[in-house]
Amino acid sequence: MKTSLLEEVTVNLIRTAVTTLPEDVLEALRRAEKEETSGIAKQQLKNILANVAAAERRSLPMCQDTGIPIFFVKGRCIPHLEEGIRQGVARATAEIPLRPNVVHPLTRHNPGNNLGQGMPYLHFEPADLDHTEITVMTKGAGSENMTMLAMLTPSQGLRGIKSFVLETVLRAGGNPCPPTIVGLGIGGSADEALFLSKKALLGRLDRRNKDQELAELEDELKEALNQTGIGPMGLGGRTTVLGVRVEAAYCHTASLPAAITLQCWAARRASARIMKDGSVLYSREGFE
């Protein structure tokens, strides 16, 4: 595989992600705008929808915080994968353009191209497939800064998890740019729970969780969080969350890790499949 193809795919994915929203997210925002009764809440959602339309029309980033580039790679291993993605991130930063967000954690030096040690963040999931699937998530800091991990005790159980979700959303208030999508990771180890909470955000909002118990938990949490009244941008209203997505893993008998990653309304993601013959398929909503 030539790195130039990977570079091209990376630029295309980032461009799609930052300039358009997946249809499931857009539909949830449109529905929210219709259902809001308060003038201020409605105005916030109107501004969001008008802004998304203008971004798509002008092929410009809808939000100035184009986030940090996070990649989920699944399937066939291809050579020079990381190199190709890095080249793509640097080109996307100059071309689209993206905001150069990536800095040294201590000196705060900004190299200007969104590249650095460990950045972009790549997650690999090797699988016996004849294609390579790449999903990009451009995650802004406003919502990422609200991320929480709780190492609950088994006795706290589901009740403890629900309280933790509620407390986290209440504490976040208007900071993560609500209406948000709540990604909840349950079980695994501490780091796995955090990873699952982020991976959960890749799921489409218009699909039910395949696990019946988790699907019911998602519905219940969504209903409850929207009763809080935090509303769009924390200015009050009925729509605090667009959805809740849960991923779970088995864990240690003595542990109950739970992690929450909040996603701002600008849930920017895009996927591509690079086939064995070098052809590429794209999907804004993600492959199923």
Next chain:
Amino acid sequence: MKLRTPLSEKDVRALKVGDTVEIDGVIVSGRDEVHIRALEYAREGRKLPLDLKGGVLFHAGPIMKEEGSKWKAIAVGPTTSSRMNSMEPEFIERFGIRAIIGKGGMSQPTIDAMSRSGCVYLAFTGGAAIQGAEGIRQVKGVEWLDLGMPEAMWILEVKGFGPLTVAIDAHGNSLYKRVDEEVKANLAQVRNTLGI
């Protein structure tokens, strides 16, 4: 309602929570690093690159593009204001800021400083960066670009910048506090839905 910079104390004292305003004139971006450096400068008795008296501070880290010798605003929306909570009261009072544009609201010490010195907090829809850029007529200049594009101090000439909601006024009223009280009142129902 239209506001024109520089703002006077009378201009901002007249605003009430819930009002919608648009701004004409000049606004200046400043977030984490601008706050840190500006306060260091003030403590060392050094002058800022420009006088912020009567000014509008925009919590924002824009995407700018250099075209020839000029900068063009590509995407400019608000950043999370609460990160500046610990520095804002001093910033407002030392530099004579009359309005802050941001998102998410600010803490009680900042609300108190706003009441004391006459300053308002204007909420701009988070993520509405194209809408923001459309309100910018030109980038007048940039200072402290060594801090990086998002953290630099951008001087922006704006027309009809907004719509902005007065979310904290200069009399101690805050829309966020009002929402907090409503949220507290809703909690019994929320807990009931969750069975906790």
